Amino acid sequence: MKDYLNSDIHLRPRFKMNFSESQDVLISKFKKNLKSENCNYCSKIVDGHIVIDVPVDENHFWSPQLNIEIEKMNGDETIVKGLFGPKPQLWTLFMFFHFAMAAAFIGFSIMTYVQWTLKEDNSMALIIVIGLPILWIVMYFLGRIGRRKGHKQMDELYGFMMKTLEV
Known part of the structure; x- marks a missing residue:
């Protein structure tokens, strides 16, 4: 094996x-x-x-x-x-938030560029464009923390599978 x-x-x-x-x-x-x-x-x-x-x-x-x-x-x-x-429900929710943040990042990036070219105040849109990647990184680490919390159970599932396959 x-x-x-x-x-x-x-x-x-x-x-x-x-x-x-x-x-x-x-x-x-x-x-x-x-x-x-x-x-x-x-x-x-x-x-x-x-x-x-x-x-x-x-x-x-x-x-x-x-x-x-x-x-x-x-x-x-x-x-x-x-x-x-x-579980699929949690993974779907997690991915929904990632896609929503990506769409918001693109939208606010366009908004920042348009406001900048029109020489309008773009500080709020710029803050959001800078904040969204930071939020994305935070979500990634939340996923890592969640995986760490379930690590003992992952080991138990893996052990059960290996015991089953070696019988």
Whole structure:
């Protein structure tokens, strides 16, 4: 089994592993482990896609989710791709704020330029144009803080996945 990890800068860490077992065998391992009595993880399995959430009683705003994609390769070889990230609702909200700030930055940049060329007072628009990248950087670090708060749960999900795949 080979394990490929991306650099640490990503807000949504990814990994990829190669296995010499078939896709069906690996999926059946997950089904068996997730339905056992001592498993508290919430999960959804659709074809080769598995979503594992932390237990409901341990869930908080920054709790991660593990998305696993099991793909067939040649013969009995498979690739297991994983992605840790926040719940889709939180990620969508987070991305909405990023796009809204980008649109506001473009709009206020145009407003600053127009006011500057018309020789009008552009101080308010200029302050907003300078403040938006600072706000974007703050949001990036908030995402990093959130990932750090969910890191223990990410380790637990990863450990559960590795235990399941090595059975």
